[in-house]
Structures are given as C-alpha cells and as structure tokens.
Amino acid sequence: MLDPLPGLGRLIRALDGRRSERTIRADAARDGLGPGVVEVVLAALRSARLVTDLDPADLLAMGAGPAAVARAAVELPSAAVVPRSAVWRNRASAAVVVDGATRVGVPLAAVLAASGVGRVVVRDEGSVRAADAVVGGLTADDEGRPRSSAAADAVRRVSPSTDQRPLPPGVPPDLTVLARPWAASDPVAVRSVDGGAVLVATVRGETGVVGPLVVPGATSCLRCADLHRRDADGRWPGLAAQLVTAEPPASGSTLTCLLTALLAAGQVLAYLDDAGAPLTLDASVELRPPDLIPRVRRWPPHPSCGCGAARPEQSPAEDADPLPPGGESSPQGRMGR
Ligand SMILES: [Zn+2]
Known part of the structure; x- marks a missing residue:
C-alpha cells in the first residue's frame, strides 16, 4: 500500500x-x-x-525484563481504560488472598496474577485430588502434591514475577476470596479472614456463586445473608452446620468453574481498580447449568446484624431462599435426579 x-x-x-x-x-x-x-x-x-493513553506510573510498574514487559503490554491497555490514574501501578501494589486451592480458586488466582495483581497468595492444606485438575489451575500431574505449592506453580506458570509470599501476621490483604464450597457458611473460615474486603467465589453443587463482595462496615456481610436465610427457614442453621462439617468432593464442570473464576476475577479487579460499584456489593451472582446465564440475588444489610451496614429503611431480602445460593439441599449435589 x-x-x-x-x-x-x-x-x-x-x-x-x-x-x-x-x-x-x-x-x-x-x-x-x-x-x-x-x-x-x-x-x-x-x-x-x-x-490508549498510558499513565507513566503504569509503565514504570510493568516489571523488570522484556518478558514481564511483553506480558504487561497485552494486559495493560484493557486496564488503562478505567477512568482512574495509574491503575496498573495500583494493581501491582495490591495483595489478594485466595482461600481454597479449588477448581475455582486456582484459575482465579492465576487470572489475577496475569492481570497485574502484584501479590496473590493461595491458602490451602492437604493434597491435590485427581478431580481438582482444571484448565488454568491444578494439573493432572499435581495429584498427591501439597495443594498450596501446586497452586503456587499454577500462578507462576502465567506470571513468574508475582509475589506469592504469605502476608505477615496482622497485615490484612486488600481482598480475600473465599473459594471453598461452603466457606461463606462456615464461621471458622470467615474468622480466618484477617480484615479487608471479602468476596465469595465458589461452585456449590453444580452452581457457580460469585458474591457477595463484603466491604466491612459499608455493605451487607456474610452474616447478613445468613440471617436472611434464617428468617426464611428456621432449619437453615442446622443445614449450614452439616454442610461445613466435612470437606466436600470437587464439583462443577470445567465450564462452570472457569466462568465462575472469571466473573469473580472481574469483580476483584473492579474493586481494586475503584472502577465503579461492583455488581456483587449486597448481592451474589449465580451461574446455573445448562445456560450459565448470570442471575443476581440481592442480600441487603440485615437489621439484626451488628456489622453496621443496615440502614433504618432497609427492606427484607428480595428473593430470599432458605437454601443457600444454588438451592442444593445436599452438599455438593451428590443426589441423583
Ligand atoms: Zn452484616
């Protein structure tokens, strides 16, 4: 030409x-x-x-070496459309803890690392099971390895320079993702959060669940959602106690797990980027097969919860359901049809 x-x-x-x-x-x-x-x-x-106009601070935060610059160069333009300065630098200085090296948690951690989040720590104990393998997460070869180190390798594969060291005691991450199937119903799991914002991202039974995203004192919390479920069905506390007693088997198709992980990653980045109110504030999004079309459920602050998010005019939960999101009555959907 x-x-x-x-x-x-x-x-x-x-x-x-x-x-x-x-x-x-x-x-x-x-x-x-x-x-x-x-x-x-x-x-x-x-x-x-x-x-796309890039902030000079973002260019400086791209990391050292031609490989790190090349990886950032394909990610950064999408980040830079956020109407906020130095969004890449902001991601590079952020720390996210993923609680649960699951079929959602590990690919989610890898996506966050690839998207420029500077510190991504996957917490888990025990060993990898065969069913834990998923695209972008743990591999078939990881079976029998410690879950936390296999998850660290999955993150390292896409982003070798991401800091994966655990945070010092008492230092809260910017956000903790609860990626175990029933973590949000488990008071022990929630107590293990060191402060900062919390996002639920998991597959329960066959249903992907993302949210709520809890910003302490500002939005409804996991206890608010639990209280709404108790209001709707007095049997809920007993059911919740059963659901969290045993480590459930891995569940959810690869498609459901990855869509859940990606939707959750988008919510994490929206929060870190300060790019407007994320969809999962006071709400959760469910992805049910076969169509996996997102369905939003609202969890407004509960007036009886002491988290401080409730306002006097608050109305009861819309679409409150005695069963947890996903509506499964048995842990991990082991029922036949
Ligand atoms: Zn609350």
Missing part, C-alpha cells in the same frame, strides 16, 4: 507504548508531518480505541 503521507507509517509504528507523546510528536515533525495532521491521526486512533 502507498503511504498517503510521508512519515505516517513511521508515526503509527512509533505508537508502541515505549515513547511519550511529546517524543512521538517531535519525531513526526522531523519526518515532515505537520502538527495538524498528527493531531487528526492521534484523535482518530484514540476514538477508535486503537491507541
């Missing part, structure tokens, strides 16, 4: 994320392109979203 304007091809090739706009304009002028032409070209590329 003919170059319609001398120097135009060089101008476009120079937009590689490594040069400042001032340098690009100076080089274009040297190539004989008038400032008006450069202005029109840059405006057209910006409006078509073919060019």
